Amino acid sequence: MSDLASLSVSEIRSGLDAKKFSCAELTKACLDKAERLSSLNCFTLLTPEHALKEAYAIDALIKQGKSAPLLGVPVGIKDVICTEGVRTTAASKILGNFVPPYDATVVRRLKTAGAVSIGKLNMDEFAMGSSNENSAFGPVKNPWNPEYVPGGSSGGSAAAVAARICPITLGTDTGGSIRQPAAFCGIVGLKPTYGRVSRYGVIAYASSLDQVGGFAHNVKDCALVTQAICGEDPNDATSAKRAVPDFTKALGRDIKGLRIGIPKEYFVSGLSPEVSEATRKAISVLEGLGATTVEVSLPHTDVAVSVYYILAPAEASSNLSRYDGIRYGHRAEGQLDLKSIYSKSRSEGFGKEVQRRILVGTYVLSAGYFDAFYVKAQKVRSLIVKDFTDAFASKCDLIVAPTTPTPPFKLGEKSSDPIQMYLNDIFTIPVNLAGLPGMVVPCGMSPSGLPIGLQLIGRPWDEETLFSVASAYEGATEWHKKAPALAA
């Protein structure tokens, strides 16, 4: 039998229904592969007991003739998402051995759809990072070349799918944390519109930007996992009261006449030639499929990173206040007074980058600085929103752009220079600030054999157009079929 762990969702569903293999066999294959590829460090925790117990129960359901979109499909969950009874750490020491007493809404929805979680995926601590080097569990390696980063913060989620450990995973995206690792690992990833997916049970980094999304080998699988997690949640006041369309119906739709906006500010110096070339080639493919292209301007692109690094740390400094060593997580040892419990526990528990963002965020919210930084950044944020609104209002139906300025970089290459690291998210951050859906599909390989991803940016709530264009592109290209050698 071929490698079960490499199968797509459709292959798994038909294989299970045809009794070619059992969910238990499939789950074991995925767990075994995770063990075999443990050097990639994709997981913070594998949960074989939980997974197999669920797999046996699902095999019983399949025997009864039950079916569901993801019934029996193995998944991995980014460790920033709460799982009832299963340790959840946000890849931080401060959460210690925290075991949530509840499932995040997205986890509950995946379970309802029949998915089987095999474990928790490594990430940058509290989803802060672009290389997965900021994890208390150590860095994740890029499956295409272990000397390179897989991207971040959802590095484990992307690497596990790229390495064909499991077909779909969940990640979160605050400034590009799904799209950038999807690009770096050569797979498909989607950050839905802000409000499309419940954040309840998702450990907050920056609440006004965080959104959960899925990774997959191909566009259809991505649509299936997205479908399973979307929809209003009474436990999240920011989740939208909007009907969720059937995303699979958008697959294979003709894209003839669709107007694609090409933002001129994304093709400037700093964009590496290989990414530029791959992106332009991909655009030609879309034109070949009947789409028209038009240059659009997003004039505030150059200040998006600055705005993001004020607003996201501001919210983070507040969201991370709850990690105080009092009720759960890490508490400094010794006979300490209250203030020392706070300062020692937090100094010991938070990593360097998280501390940096807490300090920046605390600073910009402080009396005397609030107006100059936070309030101003909110004003500029509204200009960035307007850039997109204007482009979508008259010129184009979606925007196509590079995902990152460069192909994957080496481990350690940027970790000493936070500004260089932050600039890696220059093309993904505006999408979060505007709350738009953003998708990445593989569109090329660098000369050194590392993946490059194409970014599709849609109107608010218009994930369907992204799925249509992505599936048309996928149908015309072979990039999604490539897998790293070690995945075989």
Place this chain on the structure above:
Amino acid sequence: MEFETVIGLEVHVQLSTNSKMFCNASAAYGGEPNEYIDPVTLGLPGALPVANKRAVEFAIMLGLATNSEIRRFNRFARKHYFYPDLPKGYQISQFDEPICERGSVEFYMGETKRTIGLKRIHMEEDAGKNIHDSRTQASLVDLNRAGVPLLEVVSEPELRSPAEAAAYLRSVRQLVRYLGVSDGNMEEGSLRCDANISLRPVGQLKFGTRTEIKNLNSFKFVERALEYEVARQMALLKNGQEITQETLLFDSVSGTTRPMRSKEESADYRYFPDPDLPPVVVEESWVREVESTLPKLPSKWIHDLVSEYGLSLYDATVLTGEKAAVEFFNEVVAACSNAKAACNWVTSELFGSLNKEGLEIEKSPISAKALGELISMVDSDALSGKMAKSVFEEMFSTGKDAATVVAEKGLKQISDDDSILAIIKREFDANPKQLAGYLGGNERLHGFFVGQVMKATEGAANPKKVNDLIKQEAERRKG
């Protein structure tokens, strides 16, 4: 130099909603430690707040009852500080956009009506409680109270004496109890108060330097703490010394105030809009809907009782102390059409008996209708006032209505002239000496005969008739 006292109060009103401000955990008082908790109350990773619609409604109610302007777009803000009873490291509150602004509260100081302006009323969540266990030397945290909805009612600095501050606080309590938004129980912490106080020379417009007294948890303490602080500041000012702006705590044992540690007051709360909570939009239609559910409020009651029922302001104030009392009174009046008598019976007999038994008026063994019937019996001369009192006592202890008690005890007032006259004649004849004196002009002996007749009838004779008939019989005998 004469000084004027300037006081402003910040009152925290705990709302009596079923669930907490931002989650479904119970907002009940008490419970086993950490019984009323859930992921949101605990501030667990990933937990998110969702605003309690009922609590917003309660805020609108208090806003309407105080003639406040109600804000249409309401944003919640995070107020940051670290303390073990604050699970998230921030309190969700409102900052520069409170739900209610520029309202007022009315009350009477004796015969004088006072109207105190309100700066604002805003919504927020309560913190939990830290408890020090002296046995184990451990600090324990109980989060039952964490997240319970609060309204903070901030007055303008328009109160001019400690007594007025206490009266204002009482009227805020009265208002929230009328509205049913809070039980206003100060002992259980449903109503808590911080007071700002300063002195300034009479005639001066500029405020003096103020101090703030935190956590005053009874009406008595509010008054005592402020009285102490007035005297303390007065002494300093008269000595030519300056007041230090500081936050104080009131020590109820020594009756003095002392400064809080400065660490606890100098904080930068880093307020910013809570990104987890979209603005709560209060449409005009919602306000009108809430308005239609408002009960009749104390100020309107007082006005009606004085102008329509002819009661004194004092009586009206006593009757309107509690909504249930004035509503009870109103039902009594409906049953007997004698407001003054109803007022007397309710404020003296009924309140007295309820008080003695420690009962709330809702638990009164005598219904309003039954009390009205009793009053009607007196008004129609079926019972004497004295008899009515004993009937009342019987009604109170047995819960029977007036007619039943009267029938059982055979307590009918003797009102027919012939019967009464017969007794009077008998008493005249039995007391010749006194009769002679009375007929001779000693009016004091009139009372003697009234007493004799009442005694002979065990109080059942109609006193007015006894009075008249004694005079009539005396005239007859003289003439």
